[in-house]
Amino acid sequence: MKNSKYKITIGLEVHAHLKTQTKLFCRCPNRTGAEPNTLICPVCTGQPGTLPVAGEESVLQAVRAALALNCKINKYSVFERKQYFYPDLPKNYQISQYKLPLAENGYIEAGGVKIKIDRVHMEEDAGKLVHRKSETLIDYNRGGAPLIEIVSAPEITSPEQASEYLKKLRQILVYSSVSDCDMEKGSMRCDANLSLNLKESSRLGVKTEVKNMNSFKAVENALSYEARRQEELLLEGKKIDQETRLWDENNNRTAGMRSKEEAHDYRYFPDPDLPPLVVQETVVEEIRKSLPELPASKIERYMGEMGIGEYDARVLCQEKEGAEFFENAYSKLEDKKKGVKKLSSWINTELKGKMNTEGMDFKNIQLDPGSLAELVNLIQSGKISGKMAKDIFEIMWNEKKCPQEIVEKRGLSQISGEDKIEGLCRRAIEENPGLAEKYLTGKEGTIGPLVGFVMKETRGQANPSMVNKKLRQILDGKK
Amino acid sequence: MDKKTIEKIMHLARIELTDDEKQEIPSQMEKIINYIDNLNTLDTSGVLKGEAVFLKEMMLQPDRVETFPDIGLLTENAPSFSEGFFKVKKVL
Numbered sequence: 001m002k003n004s005k006y007k008i009t010i011g012l013e014v015h016a017h018l019k020t021q022t023k024l025f026c027r028c029p030n031r032t033g034a035e036p037n038t039l040i041c042p043v044c045t046g047q048p049g050t051l052p053v054a055g056e057e058s059v060l061q062a063v064r065a066a067l068a069l070n071c072k073i074n075k076y077s078v079f080e081r082k083q084y085f086y087p088d089l090p091k092n093y094q095i096s097q098y099k100l101p102l103a104e105n106g107y108i109e110a111g112g113v114k115i116k117i118d119r120v121h122m123e124e125d126a127g128k129l130v131h132r133k134s135e136t137l138i139d140y141n142r143g144g145a146p147l148i149e150i151v152s153a154p155e156i157t158s159p160e161q162a163s164e165y166l167k168k169l170r171q172i173l174v175y176s177s178v179s180d181c182d183m184e185k186g187s188m189r190c191d192a193n194l195s196l197n198l199k200e201s202s203r204l205g206v207k208t209e210v211k212n213m214n215s216f217k218a219v220e221n222a223l224s225y226e227a228r229r230q231e232e233l234l235l236e237g238k239k240i241d242q243e244t245r246l247w248d249e250n251n252n253r254t255a256g257m258r259s260k261e262e263a264h265d266y267r268y269f270p271d272p273d274l275p276p277l278v279v280q281e282t283v284v285e286e287i288r289k290s291l292p293e294l295p296a297s298k299i300e301r302y303m304g305e306m307g308i309g310e311y312d313a314r315v316l317c318q319e320k321e322g323a324e325f326f327e328n329a330y331s332k333l334e335d336k337k338k339g340v341k342k343l344s345s346w347i348n349t350e351l352k353g354k355m356n357t358e359g360m361d362f363k364n365i366q367l368d369p370g371s372l373a374e375l376v377n378l379i380q381s382g383k384i385s386g387k388m389a390k391d392i393f394e395i396m397w398n399e400k401k402c403p404q405e406i407v408e409k410r411g412l413s414q415i416s417g418e419d420k421i422e423g424l425c426r427r428a429i430e431e432n433p434g435l436a437e438k439y440l441t442g443k444e445g446t447i448g449p450l451v452g453f454v455m456k457e458t459r460g461q462a463n464p465s466m467v468n469k470k471l472r473q474i475l476d477g478k479k
Numbered sequence: 480m481d482k483k484t485i486e487k488i489m490h491l492a493r494i495e496l497t498d499d500e501k502q503e504i505p506s507q508m509e510k511i512i513n514y515i516d517n518l519n520t521l522d523t524s525g526v527l528k529g530e531a532v533f534l535k536e537m538m539l540q541p542d543r544v545e546t547f548p549d550i551g552l553l554t555e556n557a558p559s560f561s562e563g564f565f566k567v568k569k570v571l
């Protein structure tokens with residue numbers, strides 16, 4: 001859409017499952033993976049005469065999420081009935097929030113831009129349908145599970161930015177421990193509204209709603225497709241139909257969905273079974289205080305206090321557990337100022353590489369942050385070389401031993417005795433008179449092969465920077 | 480309210496009515512709707528939007544699982560339940 005005369009406007013509606021023990025309005029277990037219709041009760045199957053009672057933990061987690069998204073919490077919010085006829089709702093209405101949501105006016109920073117969040121509200125999930133040839137099967141295990149819906153303002157200007165926004169949103173919700181946000185498993189779902197309008201015009205065009213996107217990549221692809229589709233129609237002078245379209249992952253396109261019966265008028269009204277939800281200021285403040293440090297502030301601190309580059313800081317903060325691992329190891333560095341860059345590159349490159357190949361993550365690795373710090377300490381003090389550190393790291397990973405122990409047991413300590421190194425350097429010069437000659441005539445690059453000679457002689461156990469220094473000292477003395 | 484509207488509502492609510500009932504229902508529905516029109520004439524300008532008739536705030540329940548002991552009671556009245564699923568005619 002780079003050279004297009006149209007600009008894109010996207011708004012995202014994201015549903016995230018809360019990590020509570022119970023469902024939103026009953027005490028049934030809030031979990032997945034059980035046999036169908038075994039986690040149900042009279043309330044979540046909509047039996048006549050039952051009454052919903054909201055779960056405290058759902059409310060607290062929703063407030064927590066909203067605060068992490070910089071929202072203002074409404075002291076009073078109201079649950080309403082959103083009515084539609086579809087078998088995934090046993091009551092023929094979904095309890096949601098409409099006019100007075102739990103929270104409003106937040107924002108997320110994505111790709112250097114603040115994207116406004118209009119509202120965060122609570123609602124219950126619907127059941128799951130399985131469509132067969134002649135019948136539809138219904139499982140109400142998920143029906144009534146607690147969700148938050150996060151609605152962005154229509155301020156997102158490209159599919160890439162939409163994906164960036166989602167990744168940030170996911171990171172914040174996972175950091176705040178309110179949701180797993182696993183798009184593939186359905187604990188985070190995203191619907192998007194997209195419209196095009198002429199660049200010089202401020203009036204928004206007709207929008208379509210895109211659903212059924214099950215990964216960040218799918219969101220980006222679906223929205224790119226939809227923007228192109230709309231652009232083609234507009235260029236041909238055709239009209240855009242306001243409709244819901246489903247992303248078809250296999251065929252890489254969106255397709256119009258036949259509309260649900262009476263889909264467009266939900267006839268919201270306050271649920272008479274539920275009094276207004278009151279969230280006291282003291283509760284809000286308590287939750288605000290208990291929020292963990294969020295990635296944006298961590299990144300700033302890593303860059304400012306610790307002097308880490310922005311890219312490395314971002315990578316360290318991708319996951320909460322990774323950032324915790326880093327901070328734990330950092331606290332055990334002997335020379336924090338000098339060691340921190342080495343430590344962050346060890347985590348971001350060696351450790352993450354290893355975790356990737358072995359299919360592990362920070363939640364299940366056996367490696368102790370303290371021993372990685374110790375490894376960096378050994379490198380910094382010159383006791384081992386970078387190359388040796390890689391070998392030791394392998395052993396640490398496989399045998400779960402601490403580096404000091406490995407070094408002692410295997411005699412891997414680096415040769416750093418002055419005399420020994422000086423002897424080796426003199427030999428290197430004697431045996432490579434041509435290289436030495438060139439150095440003396442000003443071609444200082446020949447120092448490299450000379451260092452290499454010593455390293456080879458010691459099977460990598462000498463400290464290269466010390467060898468380099470010594471060689472120069474000897475050669476410069478001959479000038 | 481004509482017969483067609485009544486039949487549509489019956490279909491949406493999945494209920495069946497006898498012919499006699501179909502005769503009775505329109506006037507009852509109209510009474511309800513007229514009552515709502517009646518309510519609409521009230522001046523509610525001083526009332527907060529979303530404000531409920533309750534004087535009390537919501538009570539919340541603790542996050543402790545209580546499994547419902549007799550799921551059979553929930554499934555036996557369903558028009559169709561088998562293989563662990565509620566079943567309806569194909570929808571999409």
Ligand SMILES: [Zn+2]
Nearest residue numbers: 026028041044
């Ligand atoms: Zn239940």
